Amino acid sequence: MSTVVIQPTGVTPADVLAVARGTAKVVLDPAAIDAMVASRSVVDGIEASGQPVYGVSTGFGALANTFVAPQRRAELQHALIRSHAAGVGSAMPREVVRAMMLLRVRSLALGRSGVRPIVATALVDLLNNDVTPWVPEHGSLGASGDLAPLAHCALALLGEGWVLGAAGDRIPAGEALRRAGLTPIELAAKEGLALINGTDGMLGMLLLANHDATHLFTLADVTAALAIEAMLGSERPFRPELHTIRPHPGQAASAANIHRLLQDSAVMESHRDDVTHAVQDAYSMRCAPQVAGAARDTLDFARQVAGRELISVVDNPVVLPDGRVESTGNFHGAPLGFAADFLAVAAAEVGAIAERRVDRLLDVTRSRDLPAFLSPDAGVNSGLMIAQYTAAGIVAENRRLAAPASVDSLPTSGMQEDHVSMGWAATRKLRTVLDNLTSLLAVELLAAVRGLQLRAPLRPSPAGRAAIAALAGAAGDPGPDIFLAPVLETARTVVAGPELRAAIEREVGALA
Template sequence: MKKVFNYGIDRLTVNIALDIARGNTKGVLNGKAKEKVLKSQSYVQEIVAKGDVVYGVNTGFGPLCTTIISEEDTSTLQHKILQSHSVGVGNIIPKETSKLMLITKAHALAQGFSGIALTTLERIIWHIDKDIVPTVPEKGSVGASGDLAPLSHLFLPLIGLGEVYTEDGSRAITSDVLSRLGMKSLQLGPKEGLALINGTQFILSHAVKVVERLAQALDTADVIGAMSLEGLMGSARPFEPELHQIRAYKGTQLVATRLREMLNGSEILESHVDCDRVQDPYSLRCMPQVHGASRNAWLHLKELVEVELNSVTDNPIILDAENAISGGNFHGQPLALPLDYAGVAAAEIGNIADRRCYMMIEGRFGLPKLLMKDVGLNSGFMIPQYTSAALVTENKTLCFPASADSVPTSLGQEDHVSMGSISGRKTLQIIDNLEQILAVELLYAAQALDFRRPLKSSPIIEGTHAYVRERVAHADEDRVLAYDIKAMHDIVKSGALVHLANEISKKEKIDLNGEYKQEFSF
């Protein structure tokens, strides 16, 4: 039996939002939520009947806020706003991201501050439950006054316009799908169009994906970093708990614990405990500090995302028939800043991973130059590091904070905007590149570890290395390494290394995450 989530009542988390999007949890409207929605709608109807001037209910939008709309035209106004604001361009965002937009908007509307009709909210939930998800172009939002263009596209199907992903994932014209299913389009009432398109759900849904994907990349980077350290015969002393207790950042302590436990019991490390290497290079020695700083950035983003998941971000907010507040809850700055920060955090994980790659092909610490015994005729593993270097630099160019820019819109009425939609999209691009960089490091680390035989590593590193070797063989001569990188990327993107490391840690009774396990999960 599926878990149940009550829109507008229960607390939404990243994990629950993803579970609803993937069909593992069912979102419902219970009686209490319906009552709140109906009461809020009645307030709007009362405002219209009294003729009180309230922005977006009986006025135009943006710079047209002083243009009064007659009572008989208030419904037409809401229909027109969806049409006029549907100006998105570029590629269509993934279906799951669009579905997250529906889920997060449904939860916000169900809290009873938006004046939405119950039938409209129920239709949104119908789209979620039936997996008939509107298509949304990726570009066009400036991240203030809400994600106007993306949300307009998201809700065109309510009035019979636009396109949708059907149940099988193909795209179709909305009117054709509604006709096939015997459904009719809706007639929106006062304020409904504005309530639908004002909000941060485009930024928020991208942020949900960032939280999920960056968490997995960070866990994977720790595993691959530990394998690289073994291949380079580095030291685990810099991960001792006493060192990190006197500079007690949560992320640093978490990573130090993970590395220490993953490396515990390694014959490779024990074999050179009394060697004359005084200190390892920073990309090995400072993994807790660098990976840990990115962990802290992730934690900050997750905390703010879960505030936003349970917020109402449209405008105006309807408290009652006498109290409608035109405010700025739609402004995307609270998410734009941490999304940009998370992008830098992701890029830095790729940066330090590339440095470890370079170290492994230098011919240092007992490894053959270019990670192959017979080079000259063979180029060995020279060129994959070019790929990681290119991706590192691409990520640096993507790290310019979109939130540092603002272009006035709406004839100056919206004179400061967050550009948070760009922050969300480009942070996911950075994570795409990071996963490829980690794939290159994994290729190198597995090859380097082969040269340490017959010595064995710890149970976790031995297990993850064996998993890699089942899919990609050791290279004694040149071959098309793009295929190897692709195989490694599949491993990284799937989260298989993290899953395997966790399974081995349970079997070996190893605690990889220590006291911060709950805090750094979602």
């Protein structure tokens, strides 16, 4: 079991993944505790002075000019959490909530939020005892950060609200704290606001999505290469000299992957010197690295945005080292929303071009002598006909999801918050697009495997042999129609997991 140490300099994407999806424990570095103590002393001084400061001695949002008496400021913070925990809908996945909580600890540990260390420690205790607040899917507009989702997390610290049960149900937070041997905390001035102001939810989802997209974009090169091989395509368009003359780094990486995957294949050798072979392949084959490579470059941009956000102070107001407390707009999620929307567009197109290759594989007029719908007995049998329908439906859904959320601002809070980022919505739908991409690549994987099997006795590439082996238990050999849904589920598992890539890399070397 690994340990993630929260320092006053932020965390890494690997840290977030280790806590969100793994079993890593979380520890606060003493330097982070010192930073929180120093910033808290500033807030205590403000309280003693009686000066008006947003969120310390005033209301929130449109109520920012409403003065709150000293004796009611703790009540103010508790009321803030209760009123802002106003989400609705299905519960967000455990990994998203855990990422969000870790990132909120990170934010507090930067020493700019003016909270006592006990507040960050309470969140760490939830993580380390696997107590995951129940956070509904709807509620955040991504400006003032992810207010409602973070409020649902904070409510559990008070022993109120719900947490996720082992069966995916929800149980009272107070009961879950007692089971874990934890005690609810009492908030002091500024602390409720510090728990909910920031971009942690959308950042957590973007980090998880970046990790998933990194894997899927490489698997997209694999399934593209297998489909090209099965359709007797050419490897010539993927040679490196043709990509150095258009120096997009993602394109070069994708082309290099596909070129390497097409080597050592008797299927490819069978038509290398055939003068009757097509001079040029269709765009869905020949332009695979141009599309997948552009997606890789988009992913690099999203990684840069997430990396900068991981070292950012996104609270409001912030406690500066010189003792000033200043209002900011750093909670606004526009950078994350833009990145998520852009990456969703890219991922949708990676899936769309994969579906076009599936369609070619199934079409007897374009698949270069493969049987119709990849069935040896087409007519009585429909082969993969409806699997392509499924892929087409998913492509259509991804096109709808690729419409940007970040341009859809709606004013709130009596026009005080008159422009919002919709970053939570952008990152949520990005996760759906990537899940859909997994399904699309699964369909292409199955179709390519069927195509390569039907090229027997020609021996496929090492990647082709690994793919055939990965699906052998579920798909078997080409023959009469079988119940396809379980086969596609297996193909999804193969695409999502690390085993197929590892098996291929053992044969051909590391893929980019």
